[in-house]
Amino acid sequence: MKNMADMENPVRFIGAGPGDPELITLKGRRALDEADLIIFAGSLVNPALLAGVQARIFDSAGMNLDEIIEVIARAHGRGERIVRLHTGDPAIYGAIREQMQRLDDLGISYAVIPGVSSALASAAALNVELTVPEVTQTVIFTRQSGRTPVPEAESLRRLAAIGGSMCIFLSVSMIEKVVAELTAGGYPEDTPIAVVEKATWPDQQVVRGTLFDIAAKVKASAIRKTAMILVGRALAEGKTAESKLYDAGFSHEYRRKA
Numbered sequence: 563m564k565n566m567a568d569m570e571n572p573v574r575f576i577g578a579g580p581g582d583p584e585l586i587t588l589k590g591r592r593a594l595d596e597a598d599l600i601i602f603a604g605s606l607v608n609p610a611l612l613a614g615v616q617a618r619i620f621d622s623a624g625m626n627l628d629e630i631i632e633v634i635a636r637a638h639g640r641g642e643r644i645v646r647l648h649t650g651d652p653a654i655y656g657a658i659r660e661q662m663q664r665l666d667d668l669g670i671s672y673a674v675i676p677g678v679s680s681a682l683a684s685a686a687a688l689n690v691e692l693t694v695p696e697v698t699q700t701v702i703f704t705r706q707s708g709r710t711p712v713p714e715a716e717s718l719r720r721l722a723a724i725g726g727s728m729c730i731f732l733s734v735s736m737i738e739k740v741v742a743e744l745t746a747g748g749y750p751e752d753t754p755i756a757v758v759e760k761a762t763w764p765d766q767q768v769v770r771g772t773l774f775d776i777a778a779k780v781k782a783s784a785i786r787k788t789a790m791i792l793v794g795r796a797l798a799e800g801k802t803a804e805s806k807l808y809d810a811g812f813s814h815e816y817r818r819k820a
């Protein structure tokens with residue numbers, strides 16, 4: 563089924579980044595500018611990214627999977643350059659796999675151009691490192707179960723036993739449940755936690771607290787959705803150990819010790 567013309571013109575799944583139109587990759591930007599058809603996730607992707615593009619534009623918010631694939635397949639049959647634009651990075655809660663499976667069935671090739679996930683944009687908004695030496699070296703991307711179930715072995719309660727940094731997507735509307743699970747799983751009540759709504763957008767909002775008070779602070783704020791929850795000791799203020807990487811007394815492949 564796959565012919566040369568198809569291989570040269572794959573459907574491009576592109577990470578739009580978290581919101582700020584300057585946080586898309588150069589490759590992603592070029593693909594948008596050269597596209598004939600763009601299907602974007604209108605509920606989350608900043609429409610400013612589409613200003614000035616030549617392509618016909620579809621908003622996937624009101625489309626089901628069948629409709630999305632039909633639009634792609636028809637345009638692909640005409641040899642058009644197609645972009646499927648996802649918020650953040652497409653590999654994280656992007657629902658790209660189901661689209662790829664349908665494209666496989668149709669013999670249509672595709673390629674992914676990654677993007678800046680909102681988890682990382684939120685860490686940037688807080689000026690934090692998620693992997694602090696001697697505090698934690700692990701980052702977990704997860705969510706509270708809601709309409710989409712989470713396997714029991716990956717419940718927040720179970721993950722809390724690991725105790726690293728967590729980036730919790732799609733869950734701010736259930737903040738009380740999130741706090742209850744994390745606390746039951748072993749995070750102390752004074753563990754720092756922050757909620758970043760619309761990271762990198764002009765109306766970005768940040769709420770910081772501890773597991774003890776964050777739920778009340780979020781309820782008192784205007785934050786309702788499109789927010790990232792970051793939690794863990796890595797968010798704590800104060801001095802921590804310095805890494806070996808830049809330690810003057812430590813040599814490695816690229817540097818001799820002083």
Ligand code: SAH
Pocket residue numbers: 580581606648649650651652653654655656678679680681684730731732733758759760761762763787788789790791
């Ligand atoms: N692929 C996306 C995530 C899509 S799921 C990514 O990599 O970021 C949608 C969830 O992502 C939202 O419920 C919210 O938790 C988070 N999110 C998306 N954009 C965000 C932003 N600008 N600021 C904070 N959280 C965001």
